Amino acid sequence: MKRRRKPSSPIHLSAPPLTVRPPLYFPVAGAMDIDDILADIAVETIPQETRDLQELTRCWVAERVAPEILAWPVELMERVLDRVRRQIELVEDQTGNMDPKTNFKLIVIQTELERFKFLVRSFLRARIAKIDKHPLHILAQHNASLTDPDARNPLLSPSEHQYLTSHQSLLSTHYSSSFLGQFPAALQRLDDTAGGISMVDKPDEDCAVFVRCLRDVGEVAVEGTEKVIRIKRGDVWVVRWCAVRRWVLAGDVELV
Amino acid sequence: MYGEVGNKLVQHAKRTQSLAHLPPYQSEMVRAATREVRDLDKDVATILEPFAGSFNPSTEPATACALLVNHLCMRRNKRCLLAYHRTRTDKLEEMCWSGVDVLERQQQQSSKAGGDGGPAMGTDSNSSSLSPEEEEYVRQYSDLLAAYKGQWTDIDLTGSLEPPRDLFIDVRVLKDAGEIQTEYGAITLTKNSQFYVRQGDVERLIAQGYLQRLS
Numbered sequence: 001m002k003r004r005r006k007p008s009s010p011i012h013l014s015a016p017p018l019t020v021r022p023p024l025y026f027p028v029a030g031a032m033d034i035d036d037i038l039a040d041i042a043v044e045t046i047p048q049e050t051r052d053l054q055e056l057t058r059c060w061v062a063e064r065v066a067p068e069i070l071a072w073p074v075e076l077m078e079r080v081l082d083r084v085r086r087q088i089e090l091v092e093d094q095t096g097n098m099d100p101k102t103n104f105k106l107i108v109i110q111t112e113l114e115r116f117k118f119l120v121r122s123f124l125r126a127r128i129a130k131i132d133k134h135p136l137h138i139l140a141q142h143n144a145s146l147t148d149p150d151a152r153n154p155l156l157s158p159s160e161h162q163y164l165t166s167h168q169s170l171l172s173t174h175y176s177s178s179f180l181g182q183f184p185a186a187l188q189r190l191d192d193t194a195g196g197i198s199m200v201d202k203p204d205e206d207c208a209v210f211v212r213c214l215r216d217v218g219e220v221a222v223e224g225t226e227k228v229i230r231i232k233r234g235d236v237w238v239v240r241w242c243a244v245r246r247w248v249l250a251g252d253v254e255l256v
Numbered sequence: 257m258y259g260e261v262g263n264k265l266v267q268h269a270k271r272t273q274s275l276a277h278l279p280p281y282q283s284e285m286v287r288a289a290t291r292e293v294r295d296l297d298k299d300v301a302t303i304l305e306p307f308a309g310s311f312n313p314s315t316e317p318a319t320a321c322a323l324l325v326n327h328l329c330m331r332r333n334k335r336c337l338l339a340y341h342r343t344r345t346d347k348l349e350e351m352c353w354s355g356v357d358v359l360e361r362q363q364q365q366s367s368k369a370g371g372d373g374g375p376a377m378g379t380d381s382n383s384s385s386l387s388p389e390e391e392e393y394v395r396q397y398s399d400l401l402a403a404y405k406g407q408w409t410d411i412d413l414t415g416s417l418e419p420p421r422d423l424f425i426d427v428r429v430l431k432d433a434g435e436i437q438t439e440y441g442a443i444t445l446t447k448n449s450q451f452y453v454r455q456g457d458v459e460r461l462i463a464q465g466y467l468q469r470l471s
Contacts, residue, residue, distance in 0.1 A: 081410065081411075084410050084411070085410055088410060107423060110423050110454075111420075111422075111423045114420040114423060114455070114456065115419075115420055117410070117411050117412065117415070118415075118416075118417075118419055118420050120408075120411050121408075121411050121412065121413055121415055121417070122417055124408065124411070124413060125413065125417065132346075132349070159404060159407045162404075163400065163404045166400050167397070167400060170393060170396050170397060170400065171342075171345065171393075173393075174341065174345065174389055174390070174392075174393045175338065175341060177389045177392075178286065178337075178341055178387065178389045178390075179286055179289070179290045179337050179341070180334075180337075182290050182294065183290070183293055183294075183334065184293070184294070184297040184330075187293070187297075187330060187331070187334055
Protein backbone atom coordinates (compact mmCIF):
# COMPACT_ATOMS: atom_id res chain seq x y z
CA MET A 1 0.00 0.00 0.00
CA LYS A 2 2.72 2.39 1.00
CA ARG A 3 4.53 1.99 -2.23
CA ARG A 4 1.53 2.76 -4.34
CA ARG A 5 0.98 6.01 -2.60
CA LYS A 6 4.35 7.31 -3.63
CA PRO A 7 4.10 9.62 -6.61
CA SER A 8 5.37 7.58 -9.50
CA SER A 9 3.96 9.45 -12.40
CA PRO A 10 6.25 12.11 -13.95
CA ILE A 11 3.47 14.71 -13.95
CA HIS A 12 4.48 15.78 -10.49
CA LEU A 13 7.85 16.80 -11.69
CA SER A 14 6.75 18.84 -14.67
CA ALA A 15 5.73 22.49 -14.53
CA PRO A 16 3.66 23.47 -11.53
CA PRO A 17 -0.06 23.95 -12.17
CA LEU A 18 -0.84 27.35 -13.57
CA THR A 19 -2.01 29.79 -10.96
CA VAL A 20 -3.38 33.22 -11.60
CA ARG A 21 -0.92 34.72 -9.22
CA PRO A 22 2.35 32.99 -8.41
CA PRO A 23 2.85 32.54 -4.68
CA LEU A 24 4.73 35.53 -3.34
CA TYR A 25 6.97 33.56 -1.06
CA PHE A 26 8.79 31.76 -3.86
CA PRO A 27 10.68 34.37 -5.82
CA VAL A 28 11.24 33.17 -9.37
CA ALA A 29 14.51 34.53 -10.63
CA GLY A 30 14.26 36.17 -14.02
CA ALA A 31 10.50 35.87 -14.23
CA MET A 32 9.91 39.01 -12.22
CA ASP A 33 8.50 41.13 -15.03
CA ILE A 34 6.01 38.55 -16.10
CA ASP A 35 4.97 38.10 -12.48
CA ASP A 36 4.34 41.78 -12.15
CA ILE A 37 2.24 41.85 -15.30
CA LEU A 38 0.29 38.82 -14.17
CA ALA A 39 -0.25 40.36 -10.75
CA ASP A 40 -1.55 43.55 -12.32
CA ILE A 41 -4.02 41.69 -14.48
CA ALA A 42 -5.06 39.55 -11.55
CA VAL A 43 -5.80 42.58 -9.39
CA GLU A 44 -8.16 43.99 -11.97
CA THR A 45 -10.14 40.80 -12.38
CA ILE A 46 -10.67 40.37 -8.63
CA PRO A 47 -13.86 42.14 -7.61
CA GLN A 48 -13.64 45.17 -5.34
CA GLU A 49 -15.36 43.31 -2.48
CA THR A 50 -12.71 40.62 -2.37
CA ARG A 51 -9.92 43.15 -2.58
CA ASP A 52 -11.48 45.11 0.27
CA LEU A 53 -11.60 42.00 2.39
CA GLN A 54 -7.95 41.33 1.64
CA GLU A 55 -7.06 44.89 2.42
CA LEU A 56 -9.04 44.92 5.64
CA THR A 57 -7.41 41.69 6.76
CA ARG A 58 -4.02 43.15 5.94
CA CYS A 59 -4.80 46.35 7.88
CA TRP A 60 -6.01 44.30 10.80
CA VAL A 61 -2.91 42.13 10.93
CA ALA A 62 -0.65 45.14 10.53
CA GLU A 63 -2.43 47.12 13.23
CA ARG A 64 -2.16 44.26 15.68
CA VAL A 65 1.51 43.67 14.98
CA ALA A 66 2.95 47.15 14.49
CA PRO A 67 4.14 48.85 17.67
CA GLU A 68 2.82 52.25 16.60
CA ILE A 69 -0.58 53.25 15.31
CA LEU A 70 -0.99 53.27 11.52
CA ALA A 71 -2.92 55.70 9.37
CA TRP A 72 -6.70 55.39 9.35
CA PRO A 73 -7.81 53.82 6.05
CA VAL A 74 -10.59 56.31 5.26
CA GLU A 75 -11.92 54.98 1.97
CA LEU A 76 -11.59 51.32 2.82
CA MET A 77 -13.49 51.73 6.07
CA GLU A 78 -16.22 53.72 4.36
CA ARG A 79 -16.72 50.98 1.79
CA VAL A 80 -16.64 48.19 4.35
CA LEU A 81 -19.03 49.88 6.78
CA ASP A 82 -21.39 50.75 3.98
CA ARG A 83 -21.47 47.13 2.88
CA VAL A 84 -22.00 45.91 6.45
CA ARG A 85 -24.91 48.30 6.79
CA ARG A 86 -26.47 47.12 3.54
CA GLN A 87 -26.12 43.47 4.51
CA ILE A 88 -27.75 44.10 7.89
CA GLU A 89 -30.63 45.80 6.14
CA LEU A 90 -30.94 42.88 3.77
CA VAL A 91 -30.99 40.42 6.64
CA GLU A 92 -33.64 42.45 8.45
CA ASP A 93 -35.71 42.64 5.28
CA GLN A 94 -35.57 38.94 4.62
CA THR A 95 -36.16 37.57 8.09
CA GLY A 96 -39.60 36.17 8.54
CA ASN A 97 -39.35 34.76 5.07
CA MET A 98 -39.83 31.07 5.68
CA ASP A 99 -38.66 29.88 2.31
CA PRO A 100 -35.86 27.42 3.11
CA LYS A 101 -33.75 28.65 0.23
CA THR A 102 -33.64 32.27 1.41
CA ASN A 103 -33.27 31.05 4.94
CA PHE A 104 -30.11 29.22 4.03
CA LYS A 105 -28.85 32.20 2.08
CA LEU A 106 -29.46 34.36 5.14
CA ILE A 107 -27.39 32.09 7.32
CA VAL A 108 -24.51 32.38 4.90
CA ILE A 109 -24.86 36.15 4.81
CA GLN A 110 -25.07 36.39 8.57
CA THR A 111 -22.01 34.23 9.05
CA GLU A 112 -20.08 36.43 6.67
CA LEU A 113 -21.43 39.49 8.44
CA GLU A 114 -20.28 38.21 11.81
CA ARG A 115 -16.81 37.67 10.43
CA PHE A 116 -16.64 41.14 8.95
CA LYS A 117 -17.87 42.62 12.19
CA PHE A 118 -15.21 40.72 14.08
CA LEU A 119 -12.47 42.04 11.80
CA VAL A 120 -13.62 45.64 12.13
CA ARG A 121 -14.18 45.32 15.88
CA SER A 122 -10.80 43.78 16.53
CA PHE A 123 -9.17 46.38 14.31
CA LEU A 124 -10.83 49.26 16.15
CA ARG A 125 -10.08 47.81 19.55
CA ALA A 126 -6.41 47.35 18.66
CA ARG A 127 -6.30 51.03 17.72
CA ILE A 128 -8.10 52.15 20.86
CA ALA A 129 -5.68 50.14 22.98
CA LYS A 130 -2.78 51.97 21.36
CA ILE A 131 -4.49 55.33 21.73
CA ASP A 132 -5.01 54.68 25.43
CA LYS A 133 -1.42 53.61 25.86
CA HIS A 134 0.38 56.52 24.26
CA PRO A 135 -2.22 59.28 24.02
CA LEU A 136 -0.01 62.37 23.96
CA HIS A 137 2.50 60.91 21.54
CA ILE A 138 -0.24 59.83 19.15
CA LEU A 139 -1.98 63.18 19.41
CA ALA A 140 1.23 64.93 18.40
CA GLN A 141 1.71 62.48 15.51
CA HIS A 142 -1.89 62.97 14.42
CA ASN A 143 -1.54 66.74 14.35
CA ALA A 144 1.66 66.36 12.36
CA SER A 145 -0.08 64.07 9.87
CA LEU A 146 -2.78 66.68 9.27
CA THR A 147 -0.29 69.24 8.05
CA ASP A 148 2.04 66.78 6.34
CA PRO A 149 1.41 66.89 2.58
CA ASP A 150 2.95 63.41 2.13
CA ALA A 151 0.48 61.71 4.44
CA ARG A 152 -2.41 60.46 2.36
CA ASN A 153 -4.67 59.76 5.29
CA PRO A 154 -4.82 61.35 8.71
CA LEU A 155 -3.54 59.10 11.48
CA LEU A 156 -6.82 58.96 13.38
CA SER A 157 -10.44 58.99 12.33
CA PRO A 158 -12.48 61.98 13.58
CA SER A 159 -14.21 59.87 16.21
CA GLU A 160 -10.93 58.41 17.41
CA HIS A 161 -9.49 61.89 17.68
CA GLN A 162 -12.51 62.96 19.67
CA TYR A 163 -12.18 59.94 21.92
CA LEU A 164 -8.50 60.66 22.50
CA THR A 165 -8.98 64.31 23.40
CA SER A 166 -11.94 63.74 25.70
CA HIS A 167 -10.26 60.80 27.37
CA GLN A 168 -7.14 62.85 27.90
CA SER A 169 -9.06 65.76 29.40
CA LEU A 170 -10.92 63.33 31.67
CA LEU A 171 -7.63 61.88 32.84
CA SER A 172 -6.02 65.23 33.52
CA THR A 173 -9.09 66.45 35.40
CA HIS A 174 -8.95 63.28 37.44
CA TYR A 175 -5.25 63.72 38.20
CA SER A 176 -5.56 67.34 39.16
CA SER A 177 -8.58 66.83 41.38
CA SER A 178 -6.92 63.82 43.02
CA PHE A 179 -3.51 65.29 43.75
CA LEU A 180 -1.93 67.33 41.00
CA GLY A 181 -3.96 70.45 41.81
CA GLN A 182 -2.16 70.75 45.12
CA PHE A 183 1.28 70.57 43.52
CA PRO A 184 3.50 73.59 42.96
CA ALA A 185 2.58 75.18 39.66
CA ALA A 186 5.86 74.28 38.02
CA LEU A 187 5.20 70.58 38.53
CA GLN A 188 1.63 70.40 37.29
CA ARG A 189 2.30 69.70 33.65
CA LEU A 190 1.77 66.29 32.11
CA ASP A 191 4.08 66.74 29.12
CA ASP A 192 7.14 67.95 30.95
CA THR A 193 10.53 67.35 29.36
CA ALA A 194 12.71 68.94 32.05
CA GLY A 195 15.43 66.87 33.67
CA GLY A 196 16.25 65.07 30.45
CA ILE A 197 13.28 62.69 30.63
CA SER A 198 10.19 63.36 28.60
CA MET A 199 6.95 62.53 30.35
CA VAL A 200 5.36 61.64 27.05
CA ASP A 201 5.66 57.91 26.61
CA LYS A 202 6.48 56.53 23.18
CA PRO A 203 5.95 53.10 21.70
CA ASP A 204 9.04 50.92 21.40
CA GLU A 205 10.14 51.43 17.83
CA ASP A 206 13.01 48.98 18.15
CA CYS A 207 10.81 45.96 18.75
CA ALA A 208 10.99 43.10 16.27
CA VAL A 209 8.31 42.41 13.70
CA PHE A 210 7.80 39.71 11.10
CA VAL A 211 7.54 41.08 7.60
CA ARG A 212 7.02 39.66 4.16
CA CYS A 213 8.36 41.55 1.20
CA LEU A 214 5.95 42.24 -1.66
CA ARG A 215 8.23 44.26 -3.91
CA ASP A 216 12.02 44.43 -4.10
CA VAL A 217 13.28 46.89 -1.55
CA GLY A 218 17.02 46.58 -1.89
CA GLU A 219 19.41 47.25 0.94
CA VAL A 220 18.07 48.11 4.34
CA ALA A 221 20.33 49.41 7.08
CA VAL A 222 19.34 48.55 10.61
CA GLU A 223 19.85 51.63 12.73
CA GLY A 224 22.24 51.37 15.63
CA THR A 225 23.97 48.30 14.20
CA GLU A 226 26.36 47.66 11.36
CA LYS A 227 23.91 45.29 9.73
CA VAL A 228 22.73 45.89 6.20
CA ILE A 229 20.27 43.39 4.79
CA ARG A 230 19.04 42.88 1.25
CA ILE A 231 15.31 42.35 1.16
CA LYS A 232 14.05 40.69 -1.98
CA ARG A 233 10.52 40.05 -3.04
CA GLY A 234 9.05 37.05 -1.30
CA ASP A 235 11.46 37.14 1.61
CA VAL A 236 10.26 36.83 5.17
CA TRP A 237 12.35 38.63 7.77
CA VAL A 238 12.34 39.33 11.47
CA VAL A 239 13.61 42.89 11.79
CA ARG A 240 13.33 45.94 13.94
CA TRP A 241 10.20 47.94 13.24
CA CYS A 242 12.11 51.20 12.76
CA ALA A 243 14.26 49.63 10.03
CA VAL A 244 11.36 48.63 7.77
CA ARG A 245 8.76 51.17 8.83
CA ARG A 246 9.21 53.26 5.67
CA TRP A 247 8.46 50.36 3.34
CA VAL A 248 5.57 49.05 5.37
CA LEU A 249 3.89 52.44 5.13
CA ALA A 250 4.60 52.52 1.40
CA GLY A 251 3.11 49.05 0.98
CA ASP A 252 6.27 47.41 -0.35
CA VAL A 253 6.49 45.19 2.69
CA GLU A 254 3.66 43.69 4.68
CA LEU A 255 3.52 42.69 8.32
CA VAL A 256 2.64 39.11 9.09
CA MET B 257 12.54 59.35 54.43
CA TYR B 258 11.96 61.12 51.15
CA GLY B 259 10.08 59.09 48.61
CA GLU B 260 9.09 56.29 50.93
CA VAL B 261 5.37 56.90 50.56
CA GLY B 262 5.78 57.10 46.81
CA ASN B 263 7.49 53.76 46.84
CA LYS B 264 4.61 52.22 48.77
CA LEU B 265 2.13 53.63 46.29
CA VAL B 266 4.01 52.06 43.42
CA GLN B 267 4.02 48.74 45.22
CA HIS B 268 0.28 49.06 45.66
CA ALA B 269 -0.11 49.80 41.98
CA LYS B 270 1.98 46.80 41.08
CA ARG B 271 -0.17 44.59 43.25
CA THR B 272 -3.34 46.07 41.78
CA GLN B 273 -2.27 44.95 38.32
CA SER B 274 -2.53 41.29 39.18
CA LEU B 275 -5.71 41.52 41.25
CA ALA B 276 -9.13 40.81 39.85
CA HIS B 277 -10.84 43.49 41.89
CA LEU B 278 -9.78 47.00 42.79
CA PRO B 279 -8.29 47.36 46.27
CA PRO B 280 -9.32 50.39 48.38
CA TYR B 281 -8.00 53.77 47.37
CA GLN B 282 -5.03 54.76 49.55
CA SER B 283 -6.14 58.29 50.24
CA GLU B 284 -3.87 58.58 53.28
CA MET B 285 -0.77 57.77 51.28
CA VAL B 286 -1.76 59.97 48.37
CA ARG B 287 -2.25 62.84 50.78
CA ALA B 288 1.10 62.13 52.48
CA ALA B 289 2.95 62.07 49.16
CA THR B 290 1.32 65.30 48.08
CA ARG B 291 2.19 66.89 51.41
CA GLU B 292 5.78 65.79 50.99
CA VAL B 293 5.95 67.51 47.63
CA ARG B 294 4.54 70.72 49.06
CA ASP B 295 6.98 70.65 51.97
CA LEU B 296 9.89 70.05 49.66
CA ASP B 297 8.78 72.92 47.48
CA LYS B 298 8.66 75.17 50.56
CA ASP B 299 12.16 73.97 51.50
CA VAL B 300 13.44 74.88 48.07
CA ALA B 301 11.89 78.31 48.39
CA THR B 302 13.50 78.90 51.81
CA ILE B 303 16.89 77.73 50.59
CA LEU B 304 16.74 80.02 47.59
CA GLU B 305 15.38 83.02 49.51
CA PRO B 306 18.69 84.55 50.72
CA PHE B 307 20.12 84.46 47.20
CA ALA B 308 17.31 86.62 45.78
CA GLY B 309 17.36 85.10 42.33
CA SER B 310 21.11 85.25 41.79
CA PHE B 311 22.01 81.70 42.80
CA ASN B 312 25.16 80.32 41.20
CA PRO B 313 25.45 76.52 41.61
CA SER B 314 29.22 76.42 41.05
CA THR B 315 30.01 78.69 44.00
CA GLU B 316 27.75 76.80 46.42
CA PRO B 317 27.97 73.12 45.54
CA ALA B 318 26.48 71.98 48.86
CA THR B 319 23.32 74.06 48.47
CA ALA B 320 23.06 73.10 44.83
CA CYS B 321 23.18 69.44 45.79
CA ALA B 322 20.43 69.89 48.40
CA LEU B 323 18.29 71.64 45.85
CA LEU B 324 18.84 68.90 43.32
CA VAL B 325 17.88 66.19 45.79
CA ASN B 326 14.73 68.06 46.76
CA HIS B 327 13.85 68.61 43.17
CA LEU B 328 14.35 65.01 42.13
CA CYS B 329 12.29 63.82 45.09
CA MET B 330 9.39 66.01 44.04
CA ARG B 331 9.54 64.68 40.52
CA ARG B 332 9.77 61.14 41.74
CA ASN B 333 6.73 61.56 43.96
CA LYS B 334 4.83 62.99 41.05
CA ARG B 335 5.75 59.99 38.93
CA CYS B 336 4.71 57.58 41.66
CA LEU B 337 1.38 59.32 42.14
CA LEU B 338 0.73 59.38 38.40
CA ALA B 339 1.61 55.72 38.09
CA TYR B 340 -0.67 54.80 40.97
CA HIS B 341 -3.63 56.69 39.59
CA ARG B 342 -3.04 55.55 36.05
CA THR B 343 -2.95 51.90 37.06
CA ARG B 344 -6.25 52.32 38.85
CA THR B 345 -7.93 54.19 36.02
CA ASP B 346 -6.69 51.56 33.57
CA LYS B 347 -8.34 48.95 35.71
CA LEU B 348 -11.57 50.93 35.85
CA GLU B 349 -11.54 51.45 32.09
CA GLU B 350 -11.07 47.75 31.59
CA MET B 351 -14.15 47.13 33.71
CA CYS B 352 -16.11 49.67 31.68
CA TRP B 353 -15.13 47.90 28.48
CA SER B 354 -16.08 44.50 29.76
CA GLY B 355 -19.50 45.78 30.75
CA VAL B 356 -19.13 45.62 34.52
CA ASP B 357 -21.14 48.33 36.20
CA VAL B 358 -18.47 49.53 38.59
CA LEU B 359 -20.55 52.08 40.44
CA GLU B 360 -23.43 49.71 41.01
CA ARG B 361 -21.10 47.12 42.38
CA GLN B 362 -19.54 49.69 44.67
CA GLN B 363 -22.94 50.66 45.99
CA GLN B 364 -23.83 47.06 46.63
CA GLN B 365 -20.61 46.61 48.55
CA SER B 366 -21.11 49.76 50.56
CA SER B 367 -24.73 48.96 51.37
CA LYS B 368 -23.62 45.53 52.49
CA ALA B 369 -20.91 46.96 54.68
CA GLY B 370 -22.36 50.26 55.80
CA GLY B 371 -26.10 49.65 55.91
CA ASP B 372 -28.21 52.69 55.12
CA GLY B 373 -25.32 55.00 54.30
CA GLY B 374 -26.03 54.87 50.56
CA PRO B 375 -23.11 55.40 48.19
CA ALA B 376 -20.04 56.20 50.23
CA MET B 377 -19.32 59.86 49.88
CA GLY B 378 -15.95 60.01 51.57
CA THR B 379 -12.82 57.95 51.46
CA ASP B 380 -12.75 57.92 55.25
CA SER B 381 -15.27 55.10 55.33
CA ASN B 382 -13.86 51.78 54.25
CA SER B 383 -16.99 50.77 52.37
CA SER B 384 -16.02 52.05 48.92
CA SER B 385 -12.76 51.16 47.29
CA LEU B 386 -13.03 54.12 44.92
CA SER B 387 -12.22 57.69 45.76
CA PRO B 388 -14.96 60.24 44.94
CA GLU B 389 -12.77 61.49 42.09
CA GLU B 390 -12.54 57.99 40.70
CA GLU B 391 -16.28 57.53 40.87
CA GLU B 392 -16.69 60.70 38.90
CA TYR B 393 -14.07 59.50 36.45
CA VAL B 394 -15.83 56.17 35.91
CA ARG B 395 -19.12 57.95 35.31
CA GLN B 396 -17.62 60.23 32.71
CA TYR B 397 -15.58 57.52 31.07
CA SER B 398 -18.66 55.33 30.67
CA ASP B 399 -20.37 58.25 28.96
CA LEU B 400 -17.39 58.74 26.70
CA LEU B 401 -17.26 55.06 25.88
CA ALA B 402 -20.98 54.98 25.17
CA ALA B 403 -20.59 57.96 22.86
CA TYR B 404 -17.75 56.32 20.99
CA LYS B 405 -19.55 53.01 20.78
CA GLY B 406 -22.66 54.79 19.54
CA GLN B 407 -20.83 55.62 16.35
CA TRP B 408 -20.26 51.95 15.66
CA THR B 409 -23.64 50.45 16.40
CA ASP B 410 -23.37 48.01 13.50
CA ILE B 411 -20.13 46.59 14.78
CA ASP B 412 -20.83 46.28 18.53
CA LEU B 413 -17.41 47.31 19.79
CA THR B 414 -17.63 45.57 23.14
CA GLY B 415 -18.53 42.28 21.50
CA SER B 416 -16.44 39.17 21.63
CA LEU B 417 -12.84 39.43 20.52
CA GLU B 418 -12.71 35.75 19.67
CA PRO B 419 -12.99 35.10 15.97
CA PRO B 420 -16.50 33.81 15.26
CA ARG B 421 -16.65 30.19 14.20
CA ASP B 422 -20.33 29.39 14.01
CA LEU B 423 -23.39 31.51 13.73
CA PHE B 424 -25.26 29.35 16.20
CA ILE B 425 -23.99 28.01 19.49
CA ASP B 426 -25.16 25.73 22.27
CA VAL B 427 -25.78 27.48 25.55
CA ARG B 428 -26.91 26.38 28.95
CA VAL B 429 -28.92 28.70 31.16
CA LEU B 430 -27.31 29.22 34.57
CA LYS B 431 -29.74 31.79 35.97
CA ASP B 432 -33.29 32.63 34.98
CA ALA B 433 -33.05 35.39 32.44
CA GLY B 434 -36.66 35.77 31.38
CA GLU B 435 -37.75 35.98 27.80
CA ILE B 436 -35.58 37.20 24.97
CA GLN B 437 -36.59 38.14 21.45
CA THR B 438 -34.79 36.58 18.56
CA GLU B 439 -35.59 36.66 14.91
CA TYR B 440 -37.00 33.17 15.16
CA GLY B 441 -39.40 34.16 17.89
CA ALA B 442 -39.22 34.53 21.63
CA ILE B 443 -37.30 32.12 23.85
CA THR B 444 -37.88 31.81 27.57
CA LEU B 445 -34.62 31.19 29.34
CA THR B 446 -35.29 29.09 32.40
CA LYS B 447 -32.56 27.73 34.59
CA ASN B 448 -30.83 24.51 33.52
CA SER B 449 -32.39 24.45 30.09
CA GLN B 450 -30.28 24.24 26.98
CA PHE B 451 -30.65 26.08 23.68
CA TYR B 452 -29.15 26.29 20.25
CA VAL B 453 -29.22 30.01 19.51
CA ARG B 454 -27.60 32.68 17.44
CA GLN B 455 -24.41 33.88 19.09
CA GLY B 456 -25.11 37.55 18.45
CA ASP B 457 -28.42 37.35 20.31
CA VAL B 458 -27.01 35.98 23.55
CA GLU B 459 -23.50 37.40 23.72
CA ARG B 460 -24.49 40.01 26.27
CA LEU B 461 -26.12 37.38 28.47
CA ILE B 462 -23.04 35.19 28.36
CA ALA B 463 -20.90 38.14 29.43
CA GLN B 464 -23.28 38.86 32.30
CA GLY B 465 -23.10 35.28 33.47
CA TYR B 466 -26.67 34.23 32.75
CA LEU B 467 -25.68 31.72 30.12
CA GLN B 468 -22.80 29.36 29.68
CA ARG B 469 -21.44 28.46 26.32
CA LEU B 470 -21.08 24.78 25.60
CA SER B 471 -18.34 23.79 23.25
